[in-house]
Amino acid sequence: MIRKIRTWFWIIAWLFVLSGCLRGPVAWQRVTLNRPLSEEDVSFVVNGKTSLSEVVEQLGAPNQMLSSSGGTVARYQFTDGKYFRVDFGWGLRFLSPFYSPDLVLGGGGAGADVFQITYNDHWIVQDHGFAFHSQLSKFRLWPFQD
Amino acid sequence: MNPIFHQNGDASYTKQPISALAMCSILIFLLGNGCAFVRGNYGEDLNQGDISTIKKGVSTRAEVAAILGAPDRIVEANGRDIFHYYHYDVKSGYVIIFSRTNIKSDDIFVIFNTAGVVEDVVAGRKKPPLEFQFWPFD
Numbered sequence: 351m352i353r354k355i356r357t358w359f360w361i362i363a364w365l366f367v368l369s370g371c372l373r374g375p376v377a378w379q380r381v382t383l384n385r386p387l388s389e390e391d392v393s394f395v396v397n398g399k400t401s402l403s404e405v406v407e408q409l410g411a412p413n414q415m416l417s418s419s420g421g422t423v424a425r426y427q428f429t430d431g432k433y434f435r436v437d438f439g440w441g442l443r444f445l446s447p448f449y450s451p452d453l454v455l456g457g458g459g460a461g462a463d464v465f466q467i468t469y470n471d472h473w474i475v476q477d478h479g480f481a482f483h484s485q486l487s488k489f490r491l492w493p494f495q496d
Numbered sequence: 497m498n499p500i501f502h503q504n505g506d507a508s509y510t511k512q513p514i515s516a517l518a519m520c521s522i523l524i525f526l527l528g529n530g531c532a533f534v535r536g537n538y539g540e541d542l543n544q545g546d547i548s549t550i551k552k553g554v555s556t557r558a559e560v561a562a563i564l565g566a567p568d569r570i571v572e573a574n575g576r577d578i579f580h581y582y583h584y585d586v587k588s589g590y591v592i593i594f595s596r597t598n599i600k601s602d603d604i605f606v607i608f609n610t611a612g613v614v615e616d617v618v619a620g621r622k623k624p625p626l627e628f629q630f631w632p633f634d
Contacts, residue, residue, distance in 0.1 A: 361517065379595040380632035385623075402618065410620025411603045415580065417573035432632065471574050473616065489632075 375440035378489060379458075383429040384413070387465045387480075395467065395478050402473035409465075418468065421476055426465040433458030434489035457493040461486035531591050533628055538584040539568060542604055547619050550606065555614045560606050567606075576615065579606040589630035596629045 387409065394408060412424035435456030443450035461483035468476040546563055560579060567579035581604040588597040605618035
């Protein structure tokens with residue numbers, strides 16, 4: 351009976367250590383803001399015809415409304431960020447508990463897609479367009495690459 | 497684990513300790529500090545009922561402020577004032593080594609004419625609720 355308890359104790363102790371090993375030094379992280387819009391989603395927008403209320407009916411309220419010399423600019427934003435890291439020094443804490451430096455390699459990126467519409471004084475679309483930057487977000491292990 | 501010897505001399509392990517071990521490891525992996533679900537928000541969630549009480553061509557700036565509260569931002573565009581209200585909802589999941597954070601924004605714009613009366617209310621359909629996710633690769 352004592353032998354059995356001892357065996358279980360060591361199994362659980364090793365599982366704790368292993369779960370820490372798996373969890374601690376490696377991380378994949380991702381952050382997203384809002385749903386991306388596609389060309390298809392905005393195909394109904396026609397310059398000089400479509401009104402603000404029609405756009406809002408289809409796409410919802412924009413995230414930003416700004417003043418510009420050409421009229422009022424409404425912007426829909428989608429952001430995607432990715433980050434990856436490995437701490438190669440993490441396991442050192444088991445060998446030297448008093449000094450276990452971080453040896454971290456990692457990296458990531460964030461990009462924002464924007465769909466922008468300019469309205470005139472009567473809230474009719476003057477022009478519209480996309481800016482795609484979300485492709486810039488990627489998990490990156492090697493931070494020294496240009 | 498101790499093997500059980502059958503009469504023919506073969507040794508096999510019982511299923512019970514194996515399933516207990518599997519359960520134990522799952523619990524340690526998930527409920528040990530390798531798992532977190534976090535929820536947060538920023539700004540007040542404005543309900544559609546409040547918005548529908550704002551009447552185009554009737555409600556004034558003061559009435560809008562009384563219904564929805566002070567705006568988070570005031571933008572001036574095309575000679576008009578625009579009250580901007582926003583609400584952010586955040587759900588974050590972290591399981592062992594994977595983490596994903598989803599953020600949703602709900603925005604409402606109330607546009608006033610030069611006389612300070614509501615010209616338009618820009619509020620789309622409420623976006624569907626966010627999901628808790630932890631898988632970062634899709």
